[in-house]
Amino acid sequence: MRFDLLGPLDVVHNGRAVVLRGATQRAVLAYLLLHHNEVVATSSLLSALWPEGIPATARKMVQNAVSGLRTMFATRTGSDGAQPMLLTHAPGYLLRVERDQVDVARFRLLAADGRTACGAGEADRAVTAYREALGLWRGRMLADLAENGVDWPELAALEDERLAVHEDLFALELERGRHHEVLTTLRGLAEAHPHRERLNAQLMTALYRCGRHVDALEVFRATRASLAEGLGLEPGKELRELERAILRHDETVLAHGPAPVHVREPAAPPAPVPASVPVSPPVAARSVVPPLVTTPAGIVPPGIAPAGIVPPGIAPAGPPVIALAGPVEERCETERKPVVAVGIVPAESDFDPEDVAEAHARLRAVAEEEAKAEGAHLPGGPGPVLLAVFGVPATHDDDAVRAVRTALRIRDRLAAVGITTQIGVEAGDVLVEFADAAPVAVSGPALDRCVRSALTAPAGRVRVADAVREASEPAVVYGTADDCAGWWEAGQVRPHPLAEPADPGTFAGRGQDLDLLEQLLEFVERGGRPHRVTVVGEPGIGKTRLLAEFGELLAKRPEVRVLETAGDLAETFAAAPGLLPRTASRLRSGGAGDALRAAAAELTAHGPLVVLADDVHASVAKDALAGLGGSCAGHPVLVVAAARPELLDTTSDWTSARHAGTTLTLAPLADDAVADLLDVLLPDTTRLARGRRELVARIGGNPRFAHAYAAAVRGRTTPFPAPDQAATTPPLVRRTLAALLDSLPRTEKAVLKAATLTAEVFDAAEVAEVCDRTPAEIATALTALTERDVLRRTDDGYAFRRAALREVAYQRIPRAVRTELLRRPTGRPARPA
Known part of the structure; x- marks a missing residue:
């Protein structure tokens, strides 16, 4: 008896098909065959057959299917006496068959034989074994069951094994110079699986060796876009180095053998690009x-x-x-x-x-x-x-x-x-x-x-x-x-824009920052003098939420006066409840200096005054806020100003010694805090499936991004991530990262863009080659970008903290510029893999 799973489920005995009775019997047999010669727990079998809810009669249905299978096996014995045996074995069932009776086992044996032959340098035997293994596939695995909704993890794993055998076969054929023969099959598989980098690297190599250089580069661009939009990831180092080699017309790509990686030296200096070449959008x-x-x-x-x-x-x-x-x-x-x-x-x-x-x-x-x-x-x-x-x-x-x-x-x-x-x-x-x-x-x-x-x-x-x-x-x-x-x-x-949704039921990862603000309020209260706290962080990192939480704490202390300002500072003070009319009139008439001192004295008569100012980097009142400490000298006034980092770069008064206070930089939330936030935003954890870690990594510690990704996940109809429908980067995240890129000083922004043309992990020397600047100049910029939490240090150099930001920066560079920069000879040895 022979069992074929690599296509529609078929059972063959003495050359004739065996008819199976009912969908349940077919599914039970298929699942047991996937785990042949292993004990399968009844609970696992039930969960596989009814993933959305096990009916009350499920165990009886399985028992009837097992009984029917045992009858079928008992009445059919092979010519060699081999007979499958379906045994009851705690805590479930054991299907005992010979390995050569199941095509999945034969496929794996042939694939292993091919890998052994390849390791021994026997290319012909390896190719034969790989082709025989792939020849066992008759289409989509268990296609008839898949049509009825069967989607077991074992099927995806076997599909990955099949693609890996294809890749090993293509590698051997490319080494033997058979790029024309494999191109059609290779292209079809690569288009069907745009996220498999090895497969697309092989397609690029085959196209280049067939003289289709432009098509090879288009494959790279399509793969990069698919990875960025679908998974928020960058291509790996090997794929990026292959693109560089093709752009530089490296002869090693034409040579028989695997695609070159980490190539630094071109075979010949490339021809200069004429200045008249127009730069076009994609x-x-x-x-x-x-x-x-x-x-x-x-x-x-x-x-x-x-x-x-x-x-x-x-x-x-x-x-x-x-x-x-x-x-x-x-x-x-x-x-x-x-x-x-x-x-x-x-x-x-x-x-x-x-x-x-x-x-x-x-x-x-x-x-x-x-x-x-x-x-x-x-x-x-x-x-x-x-x-x-x-x-x-x-x-x-x-x-x-x-x-x-x-x-x-x-x-x-x-x-x-x-x-x-x-x-x-x-x-x-x-x-x-x-x-x-x-x-x-x-x-x-x-x-x-x-x-x-x-x-x-x-x-x-x-x-x-x-x-x-x-x-x-x-x-x-x-x-x-x-x-x-x-x-x-x-x-x-709208008179009042709709506020971003607050983190419902949780204030994750900012407890220490909130404690610091409370301590500084006590410092102001005991010392009887003003102090300014500048809360700095990237867009969406939680500055507004921190101010709101601090305001809620202050609301429980009636002796503390709180003023929230978003515009004219004098008008904010003048509108404060309980301020004497004469002082308010002086504020509104323009005598801000003396009037602010008088207002501070009145508002702190029974306790400290707290001024909360959000988005100060975009406020017309930032100069007035910078000098508020001097106006309130001798009074317990705490100014808490939230702003983006560019405030410190563009407003000199804000960082001068005369007005300096405390700068509180909000770092990205830790992964545990992001996970806590996701538990609230996505209480149905089954929607995350196996992608929780990937989702946390894409969020990168930014609460606003967590809300955006959570909304995207809630709108999906499949678990996250799905192999054929991965989540794209939400538009809000792309807009925020684009603004973050343009908020950087010009030199740092240029270095960041140049870094996208290097490997995933890079050093100052590699970036300097792209920019025509010394490694010392680049190292200074890389250090500054690390301090801004844009880059992170690794054992081998630097890497982008967010893959999505790398893609945003890369897309800023016109294609003609990328080509010109990547074609430049470097004269440096290849970096070790």
């Missing part, structure tokens, strides 16, 4: 029509601007490089950036042309005023559509909110003077050219879409793309756009 992001280009001269329509246009006044440069601090006027830097674009155009009218010209002038003046107030970049120049680009020169995590808020203000201001507008808001990647750190040209299909949206939007409406709506909905009220599916109409800005 093929997947290109528009159907040629993109618009914005320059100081305005919007250049498709078909007019030559490829690689250089704005007036900017000398043509060689291949763009990753610019570091130094003589930036000698170079131009080109960067891919995520942006939100607002397109504004006057609605059509039959007015006199002079009236139309006047309306255009008024529109431009209002639009420029409002857009610049929100930090947008305006290309300038004449044209039917005025563009305001948010995210240039620096990305902010609230660019979508800024853009829609600006669009609504422009619409309302112009409507008040009788000018009706059509406005479109779109998001996407663009290519930005910088000179001396200032943007001089912006291009990309996102701008095309924005222009089309503005030109077709209904008069008086602000039409918003879905991605912009999703990013700004907490701050803006939206309605559906009846005239255009997939778009939205912005209604109004």
